[in-house]
Amino acid sequence: MKQADIVIIGGGPAGLAAAVSAYDAGNRNILIIERDEQLGGILNQCIHNGFGLHTFKEELTGPEYAARFIKQVEEREIPCVLGSMVLDISPEKVITYTSSTEGLVQVQAKAVILAMGCRERPRGALNIPGYRPAGIFSAGTAQRLVNIEGYMPGREVVILGSGDIGLIMARRMTLEGAKVKVVAELMPYSGGLKRNIVQCLDDFGIPLKLRHTVVNIHGKERLTGVTLAEVDSHGKPIPGTEEEYSCDTLLLSCGLIPENELSRNAGVEMAPVTNGPSVNESLETNLEGVFACGNVLHVHDLVDYVSQEAAIAGRNAVAFVNGQLKHHGAGIPVSVSGGVRYTVPRTIDPENMDDTLTVRFRVGAVYQNAYIDVYFDDKRVSHIKRPVLAPGEMEKVVLRKSDLLGQNIQNIKVEVTQG
Amino acid sequence: MWDAVIIGAGVTGSAIARELSRRKGKFCVIEKESDVCSGTSKANSAIVHAGFDAETGSNKAIFNVRGNQMMDQISEELDVPFRRNGAFVVCLNEEELPALRALYERGLQNGVKELRLLSREEAVEMEPNLSDAVVGALYAPTSGIVCPFELTMGFAENAAKNGVEFRLDTAVTKIEKTTFGWRVITENGELETRAVVNAAGVYADVFHNMVSKETLTITPRRGDYCLLDKTAGHHVERTIFQLPGKLGKGILVTPTVHGNLLVGPTAVDVEDKEATATTAAGIADLTEKSALAVRNVPMRQVITSFAGLRAHDDRGDFVLGEPDDAPYFFDAAGIESPGLTSAPAIGEYIATLVTERLGLEKNEDFNPIRRGVFHPSSLSFEERAEFIRFHPAYGRMICRCEGMSEGEILDAIHRPLGATTVDGVKRRTRAGMGRCQGGFCSPRVMEILARELHVDLTEIRKADRGSEIAVGQTDKGLPEAAEWKE
Numbered sequence: 001m002k003q004a005d006i007v008i009i010g011g012g013p014a015g016l017a018a019a020v021s022a023y024d025a026g027n028r029n030i031l032i033i034e035r036d037e038q039l040g041g042i043l044n045q046c047i048h049n050g051f052g053l054h055t056f057k058e059e060l061t062g063p064e065y066a067a068r069f070i071k072q073v074e075e076r077e078i079p080c081v082l083g084s085m086v087l088d089i090s091p092e093k094v095i096t097y098t099s100s101t102e103g104l105v106q107v108q109a110k111a112v113i114l115a116m117g118c119r120e121r122p123r124g125a126l127n128i129p130g131y132r133p134a135g136i137f138s139a140g141t142a143q144r145l146v147n148i149e150g151y152m153p154g155r156e157v158v159i160l161g162s163g164d165i166g167l168i169m170a171r172r173m174t175l176e177g178a179k180v181k182v183v184a185e186l187m188p189y190s191g192g193l194k195r196n197i198v199q200c201l202d203d204f205g206i207p208l209k210l211r212h213t214v215v216n217i218h219g220k221e222r223l224t225g226v227t228l229a230e231v232d233s234h235g236k237p238i239p240g241t242e243e244e245y246s247c248d249t250l251l252l253s254c255g256l257i258p259e260n261e262l263s264r265n266a267g268v269e270m271a272p273v274t275n276g277p278s279v280n281e282s283l284e285t286n287l288e289g290v291f292a293c294g295n296v297l298h299v300h301d302l303v304d305y306v307s308q309e310a311a312i313a314g315r316n317a318v319a320f321v322n323g324q325l326k327h328h329g330a331g332i333p334v335s336v337s338g339g340v341r342y343t344v345p346r347t348i349d350p351e352n353m354d355d356t357l358t359v360r361f362r363v364g365a366v367y368q369n370a371y372i373d374v375y376f377d378d379k380r381v382s383h384i385k386r387p388v389l390a391p392g393e394m395e396k397v398v399l400r401k402s403d404l405l406g407q408n409i410q411n412i413k414v415e416v417t418q419g
Numbered sequence: 420m421w422d423a424v425i426i427g428a429g430v431t432g433s434a435i436a437r438e439l440s441r442r443k444g445k446f447c448v449i450e451k452e453s454d455v456c457s458g459t460s461k462a463n464s465a466i467v468h469a470g471f472d473a474e475t476g477s478n479k480a481i482f483n484v485r486g487n488q489m490m491d492q493i494s495e496e497l498d499v500p501f502r503r504n505g506a507f508v509v510c511l512n513e514e515e516l517p518a519l520r521a522l523y524e525r526g527l528q529n530g531v532k533e534l535r536l537l538s539r540e541e542a543v544e545m546e547p548n549l550s551d552a553v554v555g556a557l558y559a560p561t562s563g564i565v566c567p568f569e570l571t572m573g574f575a576e577n578a579a580k581n582g583v584e585f586r587l588d589t590a591v592t593k594i595e596k597t598t599f600g601w602r603v604i605t606e607n608g609e610l611e612t613r614a615v616v617n618a619a620g621v622y623a624d625v626f627h628n629m630v631s632k633e634t635l636t637i638t639p640r641r642g643d644y645c646l647l648d649k650t651a652g653h654h655v656e657r658t659i660f661q662l663p664g665k666l667g668k669g670i671l672v673t674p675t676v677h678g679n680l681l682v683g684p685t686a687v688d689v690e691d692k693e694a695t696a697t698t699a700a701g702i703a704d705l706t707e708k709s710a711l712a713v714r715n716v717p718m719r720q721v722i723t724s725f726a727g728l729r730a731h732d733d734r735g736d737f738v739l740g741e742p743d744d745a746p747y748f749f750d751a752a753g754i755e756s757p758g759l760t761s762a763p764a765i766g767e768y769i770a771t772l773v774t775e776r777l778g779l780e781k782n783e784d785f786n787p788i789r790r791g792v793f794h795p796s797s798l799s800f801e802e803r804a805e806f807i808r809f810h811p812a813y814g815r816m817i818c819r820c821e822g823m824s825e826g827e828i829l830d831a832i833h834r835p836l837g838a839t840t841v842d843g844v845k846r847r848t849r850a851g852m853g854r855c856q857g858g859f860c861s862p863r864v865m866e867i868l869a870r871e872l873h874v875d876l877t878e879i880r881k882a883d884r885g886s887e888i889a890v891g892q893t894d895k896g897l898p899e900a901a902e903w904k905e
Contacts, residue, residue: 035816035819083815085816085819087816087822096800098807098813098814098815098816098824099814099815100807100811100812100813100814100815100825101811101814102814103804103807103808103811103814104800104803104804104807104814105804106800119854119855119858119859120855120858122722122723122854122855122856122857122858123723123856124646124721124722124723124724124856125721125722125723125856127645127699127702127721127724129696129697129698129699129701129702129724130696130697131695131696132695132725133881133886134880134881134882134886134887134888135888138858140858141857141858141859141861141862144862145862145889146893148862149862149866149876149889150892150893151876151877151889151891151892151893152889152890152891152892152893153888153889153890154890155890176893215699216696217696220693220695220696221881221882221883221884221885221886222885222886222887237699248890259819261820261854264650
């Protein structure tokens with residue numbers, strides 16, 4: 001059996017940043033396992049720009065952003081196995097993977113970093129009635145077909161869901177000569193970034209219909225059209241509002257699901273809202289020495305945040321291997337209130353904190369002139385006014401170690417309230 | 420001159436074809452779709468029924484019980500996933516308990532073994548997720564679950580291996596009486612044959628009525644289903660039927676032989692024989708009615724929904740054999756539930772009728788064994804490692820949800836009646852059938868199909884003619900990945 005101090009599962013943005021940071025924290029026995037034939041993960045098909053504004057202070061394409069990290073991994077000569085799919089992670093941290101070159105391999109790890117990313121919610125999970133013809137794609141699948149394979153999935157397009165990939169693909173398909181007729185969004189707000197609405201829809205005159213969904217799919221072999229309808233405040237279609245759109249392609253951008261099948265099988269506890277592991281301040285799961293970062297932990301909208309988060313996981317994995325990570329009990333729970341749906345992390349042990357800790361969260365609705373409040377037990381310790389908070393944009397609060405250490409705090413609460 | 424032409428490559432036609440291939444003769448199966456198992460056989464409850472449901476003495480009762488008994492040997496010979504997981508028929512109110520007992524009595528009369536009536540306590544002990552409304556249950560341990568794709572493929576591949584010819588993408592347009600038998604006219608030419616077997620599913624009435632004055636009426640009865648993620652696969656261990664009662668026939672909840680949970684079907688009569696579209700009302704109905712018998716069915720974990728059409732004969736029974744006015748024309752019509760279960764027995768019966776009519780001799784070379792797509796995951800770690808060393812394609816994982824490698828996909832493409840479409844690969848290997856529903860693997864499966872079939876990617880179809888997936892190449896070529904690297 002192979003041995004490694006730190007095995008990183010996934011060579012996308014999270015895995016790469018975790019590897020670099022683990023190396024820079026002093027570990028020289030790291031292994032990245034990547035299922036694709038190249039590193040970079042889903043960034044390789046994201047050929048639009050807008051990546052790296054926070055990390056590199058410039059606008060890069062997805063492959064360019066990935067290349068910066070791949071270069072860092074190569075410079076450090078961190079070992080990677082490509083075309084290698086992890087089949088199992090045991091609670092004892094034995095990782096089994098398969099590849100066409102090595103066959104079936106087992107690696108005994110001291111620490112594991114989960115960085116498997118996420119997948120798209122498929123049509124079936126949306127319960128859209130109608131036929132099941134060709135021409136229905138999740139937006140990312142269509143993106144791969146266009147940007148990697150060089151094939152067009154269709155000519156006349158309707159997009160359901162205003163997630164970022166759907167918005168990006170509205171522009172991409174338009175640039176490739178397709179007619180994007182409409183983007184329908186079930187919710188009263190977009191699930192994507194504001195800048196993508198402007199740059200991908202508004203600039204191309206593509207209408208965004210909020211509070212609309214697809215209620216029927218036409219065409220038995222190839223899609224011939226869809227029926228759109230307005231929905232009420234419970235998301236139920238309103239009879240009489242149906243509109244027919246002829247199209248040969250329906251792209252779905254209706255949410256991303258962290259890919260945690262391996263984590264679950266290993267015994268990693270999941271958090272209820274994120275569908276990702278429940279982690280502490282060190283991004284460590286309930287299994288000691290098993291860490292998670294990136295979209296497998298919770299779905300991010302900016303890759304820069306993925307890189308930042310992964311770097312923390314990488315450092316902490318090294319601390320764990322070196323016996324420097326302390327484990328004494330559950331830590332201080334982080335609770336949510338008001339419009340906050342979840343936080344990452346969910347517990348904090350101040351002794352393991354860096355000088356500051358970024359707690360990331362999302363809100364469940366659009367807020368204007370709202371306040372982000374942080375409470376230590378009953379005491380409000382911060383009160384920040386924000387002009388707009390939206391579900392499509394990840395938010396954060398920063399906690400200082402000096403405020404938490406030795407204070408015997410029982411609970412930390414993050415709350416969003418309308419101003 | 421053919422000895423027999425079978426119309427329809429569903430489970431019934433394929434079972435008949437395989438049984439006929441035990442005899443010497445020239446047999447051909449004609450199918451209008453691009454693959455076997457493309458109609459009712461691909462979209463049903465995948466249950467091997469015990470046989471208590473149908474009226475005693477009916478064809479449904481006789482062939483159900485016989486088919487159930489044959490299934491162990493069939494699944495062994497044809498390498499088809501099959502498991503006797505047992506079934507409950509649950510009764511939801513005290514007043515209907517006599518009806519449950521009547522079903523038990525009917526089961527005994529039909530020859531169903533091991534039936535037992537259970538109290539609520541006994542039933543809940545075995546299936547803790549039964550709803551509070553359940554007052555008792557009929558337990559049928561011989562009921563089972565099977566992979567309907569594999570069963571159909573198994574029959575068809577084995578028939579092909581034993582010499583039966585399959586013509587796909589070939590719709591039959593007309594059948595004419597000739598001096599020596601029949602002329603079957605298709606979109607791709609004519610076939611002269613001594614006998615015709617009509618296993619055309621929802622279209623069986625169309626072909627029957629071309630040759631006989633004793634007309635048949637087959638009504639497509641649509642059933643919507645929801646398939647749930649494997650994480651929900653143990654919500655119940657047995658197939659849970661509801662006792663047909665005041666609220667209609669009820670909805671079943673069952674594990675599938677591959678470990679998912681299946682909820683369905685609704686029952687709506689439709690006119691269009693191609694109307695396999697699901698409806699919002701149907702799916703809502705499933706959610707509501709399944710909850711009557713089983714609590715907390717995790718409908719949020721639905722990974723796909725689909726609809727199938729039962730070929731319902733208006734007299735309500737299987738129509739098997741020659742019409743009085745059309746000798747040498749053999750119906751296997753009105754094959755709705757329990758058609759999947761009955762297929763082996765119907766195959767045996769119709770093949771015997773044809774054999775007697777035509778005086779066919781035994782085929783001494785018949786080989787009953789078919790091996791399914793080989794899955795190295797069934798091996799021990801060391802064996803699997805060794806296997807991949809010699810067959811590297813089995814190390815390259817294509818479908819991450821169902822754990823299917825390139826080797827398995829190549830096997831599906833290059834076997835008898837191999838896959839030519841993305842759905843064909845899916846039904847043979849389960850690649851694309853998991854929780855992401857092909858989101859990741861479908862472009863890779865398309866690439867492999869194009870490479871292996873030596874066609875352009877734009878020619879790769881999801882399923883039948885007209886279901887091409889990519890419509891053309893992007894106008895400009897793509898920069899090489901290397902250029903992006905600094």
